Amino acid sequence: MTTGYRPEIIQRAFVDFVGSRLHPFWSLTTPKLRLIARQTINEELVALKFEANQAFKRLAFTIDDSWHGGQHIHLTVPIEGINHQRSYSLVGMFPQPADLHDAIFDNNAKNAVNDSASNNLCATVTIAIKPQGLVSDYLTQQAPLGTVFDSSLPSGDFTLADTSAKLTKQKSELSRSKQSPLLFIAGGSGITPMLGLITQALAQSRTVTLLYYHRTSLAKSPFQAYWQHLATAYPYFAYYMVNTADPNNYSSQLAGSRHLDVDTLSLLPLSLAESTIFACGSSSLLAGLYRALETLSLPSDNHTLAPKRSLRDNVIVERFGTALPDSDMSLGTNEETADIAVQTVYLRGRQQQFSSGTTLLLGAEQAGIRLSYGCRQGICQLCRCQKISGVVKNIQTGKLSSHGVESIQTCINIPMTDVILDV
Template identity: 25%
Template sequence: MPQLTTNRFADRALDLVHSALNSRLAAALTYPHGVDRYVEQFAPTFALREVRAEVIATRHQTADSVTLTLRPNRNWQGFAAGQYVRLTVEINGVRRTRCYSPANSVHAKDGLIELTVKAHGDGFVSKHLKLDLRVGTTVFLSQAEGQFALPEQRPDRILLISGGSGITPVMSMLRTLCDEGHKGKITFLHYSNAASDQIYLDELAMINAQFLNVELLRAYNEDQSGELQGLFSREQLIKAVPDYADAQAFLCGPPGMMKVVQKVWADEGLSDQLHLEHFTAAPVVIDSANAEGEVRFIRSERLAKNSGATLLDQAEAAGLKPESGCRMGICKACTCIKTAGKVRDTRTGEISDAGEAEIQICVSVPVGTVTLDI
């Protein structure tokens, strides 16, 4: 009871401080930089509205991954199992944003966030997170986003399918269901190159042993230590999960694998029972031979011949450094004003009108001459 009373007083004190710093007087005294800029000098994670978090632990489950434990500030509103956040880190004075899914249960009582990141060979941000991010560093987060999530009414039969680092959102789903004491059958089907590459290998084995309603199926392409071997196929699915048509399936993994899984469900008329998430950009075909017009960067007073690439790539080729993040149309960090001209959205193929509009330049290709306020 004394500890509870102390926590209440501490929360009340924080409420009073937050209210005072959010006042008009505080805003006037700290103009033009704002309260956060001053307070962060001695309390880096403090912000009136922005979600910031302190890195309190890092661990390496595999040779090419890092698991970050983050303590968010009081602005964090939580998440649904399966959703993602936009993580922003500062690297050499430039803020970079990428999307990652929390892997912890939504019922974790410590209020922490767990992100597991696989460092790809050409992954500028992921390699920084694995090699250079230190305990004590402050990072920036969005609130949780995305429609890929467990429904509030939990399905009786659940099939979780993941590949590689796509395990993180479905791991959150599994941990959440276990914390809730879910009684329905859960099959966890995961694909990796080898056991040494699998994230959460030991914990999954423990969950499988502890919860009788959880079936763990691990498929490896390079060794035979899993319950299955090789890549996903319809034949393998029928043999390993014969009742898959009765399940609500949740899928996250590399594009090639996801495409094969989607086709199986589509061919059998089960697409409504397959829920999926991925953060891979659609490939951009650069058609320089048929590209016409030019790209005008009016604020920078620069002009470039349209190369057929995305506007972000063309801006960088022109020597500009517009803000960007995920480079796949998710984080919206690259949004800017198109003052004139038409653009094609690389994700949908849709062509905009020629008037002024906000566009995401990482997924926009100019159709003729385009003018940007950059």
């Protein structure tokens, strides 16, 4: 009798098809999440809690693995018959940290599914969303509790494990300690990937300092209660909140400035030379960080010919989102690296135009114009189109395009001048 390939008598795809007709949450192969609770964190962020199906749990973990803070998932969200895919940072995942859940979610809140699944913390996934744009507004305000969404598995390398390996490789000559202090610098919704990272770092007894720039009142929010709870529970955790919209609310311990600068970093109670710095926020926040670190760069060893070492080598920047990468940010006042100016984008084939100060794809969507896209991370190439004229900048590499005809991806390029696209 011959051996080799043997087709399945009943294929899993067929079982999934039948199962989805019986219950949309059932699947052998497709990770799915069911929305079971919402909680407003502050004026900028809303936390969403999901129940994970068996396929998600089986595929996301092995016996020895657990989730990594700083990762994200891709959600497929159907709106008016069209599937939209967006990436969101993970705040927590099973096994969910109880402290995090209790601090963010009100157990008596009305915006939760009242069944056993909503109380089963061993099968939940939590994300935080800034309500902006079509999909985020739908998830935070309109999607009925109990709605099921297809999901990717957790991914991303903005994690303690991966970044530790990278820094060790980059600076092996420094014999860097794996338990170096950690400094987290975030602005606005850039705090979302930090939540899981900080939780895991404290669980590992790491020394953690958080510097968070925001524009909303946190006095009565669950967010503020969470940070205070951590500061009380962990003596090696310190946090500093800087409300950039209220001059009376700047931290006196940080020189009373609403901008990230040399004085601010110098006053933090930790050694920057020994610290790993995680940063996520706007282009102006990251530019200020790099300018300050260049000023504070360490002198070279007089006994060697090695060049002066920069503290920028200690920085790990989250590439998820539309923040500019570190390239050229130290130039400070350079017009191409300051806050991105709004440019006009012309769609030659559609006889339309829109203004954009962010990626071309997001700018079009904010103007109500649909462009082709897939992963929104610069991977799948589905958003690629021809640029006829103008200069764009790749937010992943920092590379500027030419002025002429060039094939670009709209999800990872921002306009530096007026741009014409053949779309």
